[in-house]
Amino acid sequence: MRELQDLADALINGYADRVSKLTNELLETGVEPQTILNEGLIAGMTVVGEKMRTGEMYLPEVLQSASAMHASLKLLKPHLVKEGVESRGKILMGTVKGDMHDIGKNLVGIMLQGAGFELVDLGLNVPPQKFVEAIGMHQPAVVGLSAMLTTTMLNMKTTIEAINNAGLRSKVKIIIGGAPVSQKFADDIGADGYARDAVKAVDKVKELLAA
Amino acid sequence: MQHTVRERWRSLAVTNADELMFGRAPKPVTCGFGLKLGEGKVFPELNFTLPTMMLDETNWPSVVAQYRDIGEMIVRASQRLHLPGLMVEFELLPPMTERPEWGAEITHILNEALATAHHSYGLPCALRVTPTDIRDATRPPSLRTGEEWIVLQQSLRMCAKGGAHVLSIESIGGKEVNDEAMMYGDVTGVIFALGVLAPRDMAFLWGDIVKVCEECRIVPGGDSACGFANTAMQLASQGMVPEVFAAMIRAASAVRSLVAYEQGAYGPSKDCAYEGPIIKAMTGAPISMEGKSATCAHFSPVGNVAAAMCDLWSNESVQDIRLLSGSAPEAFLELLAYDCRLFNQALERGTEKMYQDLLVHSDMHLSPQALILSPESTLRIARAIVAEPTHYLQTIAAARESLTILREALLGGILPLSIKERRWLDRLERSLDELPEVEEDLLEAMKERYGHLFLPESYGL
Numbered sequence A: 001m002r003e004l005q006d007l008a009d010a011l012i013n014g015y016a017d018r019v020s021k022l023t024n025e026l027l028e029t030g031v032e033p034q035t036i037l038n039e040g041l042i043a044g045m046t047v048v049g050e051k052m053r054t055g056e057m058y059l060p061e062v063l064q065s066a067s068a069m070h071a072s073l074k075l076l077k078p079h080l081v082k083e084g085v086e087s088r089g090k091i092l093m094g095t096v097k098g099d100m101h102d103i104g105k106n107l108v109g110i111m112l113q114g115a116g117f118e119l120v121d122l123g124l125n126v127p128p129q130k131f132v133e134a135i136g137m138h139q140p141a142v143v144g145l146s147a148m149l150t151t152t153m154l155n156m157k158t159t160i161e162a163i164n165n166a167g168l169r170s171k172v173k174i175i176i177g178g179a180p181v182s183q184k185f186a187d188d189i190g191a192d193g194y195a196r197d198a199v200k201a202v203d204k205v206k207e208l209l210a211a
Numbered sequence B: 001m002q003h004t005v006r007e008r009w010r011s012l013a014v015t016n017a018d019e020l021m022f023g024r025a026p027k028p029v030t031c032g033f034g035l036k037l038g039e040g041k042v043f044p045e046l047n048f049t050l051p052t053m054m055l056d057e058t059n060w061p062s063v064v065a066q067y068r069d070i071g072e073m074i075v076r077a078s079q080r081l082h083l084p085g086l087m088v089e090f091e092l093l094p095p096m097t098e099r100p101e102w103g104a105e106i107t108h109i110l111n112e113a114l115a116t117a118h119h120s121y122g123l124p125c126a127l128r129v130t131p132t133d134i135r136d137a138t139r140p141p142s143l144r145t146g147e148e149w150i151v152l153q154q155s156l157r158m159c160a161k162g163g164a165h166v167l168s169i170e171s172i173g174g175k176e177v178n179d180e181a182m183m184y185g186d187v188t189g190v191i192f193a194l195g196v197l198a199p200r201d202m203a204f205l206w207g208d209i210v211k212v213c214e215e216c217r218i219v220p221g222g223d224s225a226c227g228f229a230n231t232a233m234q235l236a237s238q239g240m241v242p243e244v245f246a247a248m249i250r251a252a253s254a255v256r257s258l259v260a261y262e263q264g265a266y267g268p269s270k271d272c273a274y275e276g277p278i279i280k281a282m283t284g285a286p287i288s289m290e291g292k293s294a295t296c297a298h299f300s301p302v303g304n305v306a307a308a309m310c311d312l313w314s315n316e317s318v319q320d321i322r323l324l325s326g327s328a329p330e331a332f333l334e335l336l337a338y339d340c341r342l343f344n345q346a347l348e349r350g351t352e353k354m355y356q357d358l359l360v361h362s363d364m365h366l367s368p369q370a371l372i373l374s375p376e377s378t379l380r381i382a383r384a385i386v387a388e389p390t391h392y393l394q395t396i397a398a399a400r401e402s403l404t405i406l407r408e409a410l411l412g413g414i415l416p417l418s419i420k421e422r423r424w425l426d427r428l429e430r431s432l433d434e435l436p437e438v439e440e441d442l443l444e445a446m447k448e449r450y451g452h453l454f455l456p457e458s459y460g461l
Helices: A002-012 A016-028 A035-051 A059-082 A104-116 A128-136 A152-166 A183-189 A199-211 B061-082 B094-098 B098-122 B146-163 B176-184 B185-218 B224-235 B243-262 B278-282 B328-349 B352-361 B375-386 B389-410 B418-432 B440-450
Strands: A088-096 A119-120 A142-146 A173-177 B023-029 B035-039 B043-047 B088-091 B127-130 B166-170 B221-224 B288-290 B312-314
Touching: A002 A016, A002 A035, A002 A059, A016 A035, A016 A059, A035 A059, A035 A104, A035 A199, A035 B221, A059 A104, A059 B176, A059 B243, A059 B418, A088 A104, A088 A128, A104 A119, A104 A142, A104 A173, A104 A199, A128 A142, A128 A152, A128 B043, A142 A152, A142 A199, A142 B243, A152 A173, A152 A183, A152 B088, A173 A183, A173 A199, A173 B440, B043 B328, B061 B088, B061 B328, B088 B098, B088 B176, B094 B098, B094 B146, B094 B278, B098 B146, B127 B146, B146 B166, B166 B185, B166 B224, B176 B185, B176 B224, B176 B440, B185 B221, B185 B224, B185 B243, B185 B418, B185 B440, B243 B278, B243 B375, B243 B389, B243 B418, B278 B288, B278 B375, B352 B375, B375 B389, B389 B418
Parallel strands: A088 A119, A088 A142, A142 A173, B043 B088, B043 B312, B088 B127, B127 B166, B166 B221, B288 B312
Antiparallel strands: B023 B035
16 A cells, blocks of 8 residues: 555654654544554564664664654554554563663663564663562563673573562563673573664564564 | 862863873873873773672672782782783772772772782882762762762762772763763754763762862872763664764763863873873873773774873773683783883884874774874864863864864765765754754753753752
């Protein structure tokens, strides 16, 4: 459908006003909200993610597209809720206890939202128990743990143990990221995945949820 | 509490690019056990951190033992390497700042090690101690009140009394806005963070640090725009933000780092403050730098050029792990020692300009971030800063001058830039032109856009 392609193109170019205008027009002409979401917005953001991966777009441009998507989602949300359409999945994220670094985590969060996931961000210096409580409250599909220090990365292990002890481990997939961690460390502490940057984090979440 | 600006640089300490040289600073500093900085020699600055391990009460004896081992290694290796002098930096991890007695204990251990080296075989040496700026434990950060600020003050004081010879910090005032603005490519937000918020916090914080140093008769070293410009550098290296943007942020960040000196700091600046050469040109203070021998901590496009004007040459930080040769800190101390032998041979033979040219020209045509750190660029940016009367205008001037340097290099064919980078250069120039003349005109818009991220009272606004 030409109009959906126009919507995707406007999104790729980060034209928030045009994206909102096209979203309204599509709704008015009776196009299903889920079709607008999947074939317009998510299709556009998939191209954006690919352009970032290949170095064709910088982060500020990606975020401009993400902002345009949020503007459109605001318009779509009441319709999606009414029709019982669910998001692609809820992701709970936080920087582990003792660690104050959050720019990497924030980037991952923005990219995930841009890919159509719902995000619950617990912030930084998050104790294991707070992750446990938040899993109970929000029931995410994936939990993301971030750490930047060699002396805080072990708190990822402590957090996973706490989730395990609370009987919640089988209900969530867990991914980790941050400068000192690796796939091997993820394997050692019983995480389901590791991503070395924000783009790869989105890929990993998609992969885990598809499995 | 309002701190008075003690000195504001209206002119440059170095006016000729040829005089901006490694190992020589117009205002030398003597610190610790007879370490003379900026008087014709470059010395290694060794920094290290813990390997993967828990840092808590139960594990504290192991942590102490680890630092004790490092101290013993320093005594042994400094003699083996015939070091002409040494700066050791102890950068506290957050729990060591949150428990000031922990930071002070390690400070004391390292001070004793350096005292042993000095008294045993006359090593001129000093200990720089850098507590963590823990004031961003909550968001928005409360910078002037609250438990974190009180504990940070205690940490600074206890480290000073525990044996630090130089105090430094990587302060975070304004970072909460800069992070967001940088990610969105919002030049107005970046200039607001670096030129309005950060200088206010620097003045507040450094007024206090200088007071502590005066009381304890130690040296107030300097700050680093690490959380601002090095974050941009890392994002650029990952292809997340344009290199020209990272270069502009580096230049603009020099103003907030200068505020430490306005408050009474006199160097040596922090190693990760790549804006150091600009500070040196303005203040004449000796500077610490890091580059090719800091790849243990992070990569950069400025590995050689960063060395061109240094007085201390650092490895940034290395985990204390075992390598084939020995411990990683010892391996990097050796690396720095050989780097410094070359600097010092060049200075002794009078070939320092040739050596500096090699360092500068091997990098400057490959990256905008390297180009703005050449001695000529450094001096131009410094000159643009001192010509302006307020931190806000100085920050804009530094940013604009860096873009002018890049534009000239592009037009002159000496800096190849991709089409993407050129588009951003245009965009950055336009954005700077659109900024208001006075910061008050920016404030309301910034409160509206970033008000959820910062507390005006943290900046006396």
